[in-house]
Amino acid sequence: MTTQAQDNIIVFDKVNKWYGNNFHVLRDINLQVKRGERIVICGPSGSGKSTMIRCINRLEEHQEGHLTVDGTELTDDVKAIDRIRKDVGMVFQQFNLFPHLTVLENLTLSPMYVGKVPKKEAEEKAMAQLKRVRIAEQANKYPLQLSGGQQQRVAIARALCLTPKIMLFDEPTSALDPEMIKEVLDVMVEMASQGITMLCVTHEMGFAKAVADRVIFMDQGQIVEQNSPHEFFNNPQTDRSKDFLSKILGH
């Protein structure tokens, strides 16, 4: 039992969350994520997918239940939150790069001010991450001078600079032109092969089939179904997931 608990890097235990008094956005979420597991979360908009992964680094607070990340339970304890945020990287739909800082400064900011790494070391590490996402030549440009796909790759590199144990992706390709989606997905596929724990909200079903260990389907704040990608796409168990898949795979 203890070994299993240690294997699970994220544990949701009957987590509930409301926006305001009446909008019950997460309902009795139970989820265990194993170390190194790659999970794709899909579902209609408003189903609580983003809210669920944003609870993991406390961008959203849950109101009931227990959420444990890497052995630390998330409460109002600010120190625990700070510690967890160092271990959890996040990539947003709208990139959220800091437009007034250069690409390199975006990457070194957190290591320098949060990790207290000397500037030179932080820059070396940042350049290594930029090479990894194949964008090192843009290091001294400002984010708005780059294309959407390049910006998202910078955002991924920025999150990786903290050497996180967990990476959260919140619809990373939804704001991109069709021609740029591939360059971002390629980087994510490469990351997936490195053994980092990944939770990715996306509707890129090709990506899910290629890298996910598990697909989670959510609707109305609940986890409706979870299965291996092969099973989920070929043999969905619930009418709700069948209906959803028929819509997104219909064309």
Added chain:
Amino acid sequence: MADTIIFQSLPARPAPIKTEGLIPWIRSNLFGSWQSSLTTVIVAGLLLYFLPQFFNWAVLTATTNNNADACRADGVGACWGVIKEKYRLILFGRYPFEEQWRPLVATLLMVGLVVASCTRVFWNKWLGVLWVVVLAGYFVLMSGGVMGLSKVTTDRWGGLPLTIMLTTISLVLAFPLALLVALGRRSHLPAIRSFCTIYVELIRGVPLISVLFMASFMFPLFMPQGVTIDVLIRVLAGITLFAAAYMAEVIRGGLQAMPKGQSEAAASLGLSYWQTQFKIILPQALAMVVPGIMNNFISLFKDTSLVTIVSMYELTGSLGLALNSDADWRPYKLEGYLFITGIYFAFCFAMSRYSLWIEKQVNKSKLR
């Protein structure tokens, strides 16, 4: 199997009608439509009618003789002699005549300090030290009482030095205060939020004149017997609190315009609240509101003229002082006001140009 068609893009060519240059500019801006053409003609006509008359009065028939009788002669236009006669009083107010080199040197120091602070090469850690040294030197020179300088009490300070000093010091104090109040109004702690809101609403609800009145006349009533704070300090505090309330709202406007994603990204990277504000949010929010903040600065510079109400004779006040007390020169107020208008304009225009430069600097990251 059909051959693949090779896509070839058309070469770019210049626009058929020129849209850049002087003549296209005149065509589109002055004669763009018949209403616009009509307005252009009317305005040009009015200028042609009035400008020569003004030029005639201000230059051709004007006298620079500082003799009041010469000004009263028939056919004489502007009497610039009044400036020649009274400029020391207008510029330095009631500061003792023999000692007026002191405010001159002190003010040059302060203006130099402000110009240095606005220049990129001086933006380093020594700037703070420079401020302390120059401000100390300023007050030693102005009030004297040490190093063989005779003592001059603050009620005799006046003219342009007072205007510049009130503006500079209240700006330097009001800006950080405004930052804190703007952040405070968005705090999630209710006590801080309501305190900042009450402060802003109270100050904005009253005119600057009444703030100055309270600082000058009412505040001493609440002080214990025998304790006095110099009226200059009370007035400075009043102007600072007043300016900060307005500035805080301008800054808050910039904070409101920041996308939520910026602070979320900062949080996800583990940055603390203050790190997020100072590294991420404020640099961008302030860049957005440079024109608004400069508006505040410029209006504050001119608002200092209200301290006349509490018997401090800054530039506008000392002009009144200079002319009202002298029956010979009293009729030539217009010339006097034009003179100080020129001074105010020079300072405000410099601030406005500087603001454009700052805007360019902070928007560099947005250039493609």
